[in-house]
Amino acid sequence: MSFDQLETLYRQVIMDHYKRPRNKGVLQDGSLTVDMNNPTCGDRIRLTMKIDGGKVDDVKFEGEGCSISMASASMMTEAIRGKDTESALRLAEMFSEMIQGKDVEQIEALGDAVALQGVAKFPARIKCATLAWKALEKGLKDH
Template identity: 75%
Template sequence: MSFNNLDNLYRQVIMDHYKNPRNKGSLEDGSLIVDMNNPTCGDRIHLTMKVEDGKVTDAKFDGEGCSISMASASMMTQTIIGQDMDKALKLSHVFSDMIQGKDFEDEDMDLGDIEALQGVSKFPARIKCATLAWKAMEKGLNEQQ
């Protein structure tokens, strides 16, 4: 597949998550709640997660922001549901390295749709947009430990 076709496919995946977000909403009853924002561009996220026996059993988000920010939140919730807290945190570090254009280790992980955000590394001003939901997840899980 040529670079242009791959770039177009990634763009379609991002727009699909933006227009049809997965896990949009809020969880109730004792869930972890994290609110974060990116004051430089106005993105904001309200993340709720349910953790049982060290595993993320559910996650939902609400918020507003650019397509990168909201698509990333959708992808992040899809990726962490069912993961142990340690694996979810490791995924966040892998994502952070990927989004910054660094080498990243993913041999034991299925990154799924989040690989579509790899091109954001070419746009440094958008990195904070892409990482907002992931930083919120890290904050919530670290406070849980």
């Protein structure tokens, strides 16, 4: 597959998550809630997670923002659902490294979020892509 074809595929994956977000909504029943925003561009997210036995049993998000931030939130929820909290934090670390342009081993563990790898070329968009992941880290570390 050529670089142009790969870039087109990644763009399609990002737009699919933006237009048809996975796990959008709010969990009730005493779930962990984290609100974060990016004051530079106005992106905001509310992440709710149900942590049971050290595992992310369920996760949802709602918010407003650009296609990158909302697609990233959708991808993140898919990547962490069912994972133990340590693994979820490791995925957040991997995502952060990837988005900074670093080489990441086992990058496929990020699932569709790999499509955001090209954001590293656009420093102004990095905060958009990492907003949901930062909310995840904050929530799990505060939990």
